[in-house]
Amino acid sequence: MATHNNVSLLGIVRRNPILQSNGVETVASVAISTIVGLRDESFRKVTGQISVVSFVIRTAEEKMVNEIRTWNENDTVYVQGFIATKDIEKSSICPKCGNVNLRIDACRDARSGGNMIYVYPIYAEKIKSYPDIKESLDFLVKRQEIANRASLVGTLVREPVQGIVRGRDYTRFQIAANRKYCAQTYEEVLERTDYPWIYSYGEKSKLNMAALHTDSLVLVDGALQGRSYKEVYQCQNPECGCTYTEAGTTLEILAYDTEYLMDCDLDAALEL
Secondary structure, eight states, rough: OOEEEEEEEEEEOOOOOOEEEEESOOEEEEEEEEESSSHHHHHHHHHSOOOOEEEEEEEHHHHHHHHTOOOTTOOOOEEEEEEEEOOOOOOEEOOTTEEEEEHHHBBTSSSSEEEEEEEEEEEEEEEEESSSSSHHHHHTTTTHHHHEEEEEEEEEEEEEEEEEEETTTEEEEEEEEEEEEEOOSSSSSEEEEOOOEEEEHHHHHHHHHHHTTTOEEEEEEEEEEEEEEEEEEEEOOOOTTTTEEEEEEEEEEEEEEEEEEESSOOHHHHHH
């Protein structure tokens, strides 16, 4: 599989960074917000405005940690890196009895315990400090064409799914995207595979639904976007068993363009 997983972002630091040490290394995590601009006509028809998306930068590389520790709330920053996913064991507390329920056991239709989706930086720097969020946001809006860019090559791991949101068609599909990188604390080149979800809207979504299937290889040019969701849990305490919902957010890719590379049904797309 081709190796390509790249994001380029201008963002606003929403909270001061969190630094955690395990005695061996220090991990820096920081919440960042950027914007989804108005480049895509179909997406503009859905939202009607510029949208704000929040995500987390996470790294243990010493050079990146030292840079991030200088950041403060409302700073504007530039980040170059890639989308990373990490398997985790999500849990939820039952609001009725207080039992801790693991997602894999209690959440309907769960395929796993869940995952963490974040941006792994290979380069990052603070651009400017602003006294309040309004000035920082204005900085991003004036640079919306370059504030949020994502480009990935990957293979579909399951069949695409269609849906409708706010009266507009969308298609979503999940890809396996390989990445290679050499962390500054190691000598060897590391290889990983991540599994982000891709969303397309309007006419692009119809083309993607027609052309793509499991094992299709695609290049996606787009931007980071956030999505809120609710999952249904059933308490695993046999004396309770109540059903409740748990809200959450996730990070995905909004596809501006999809290039069909291999194993795609081009004839079906052309018929549209």
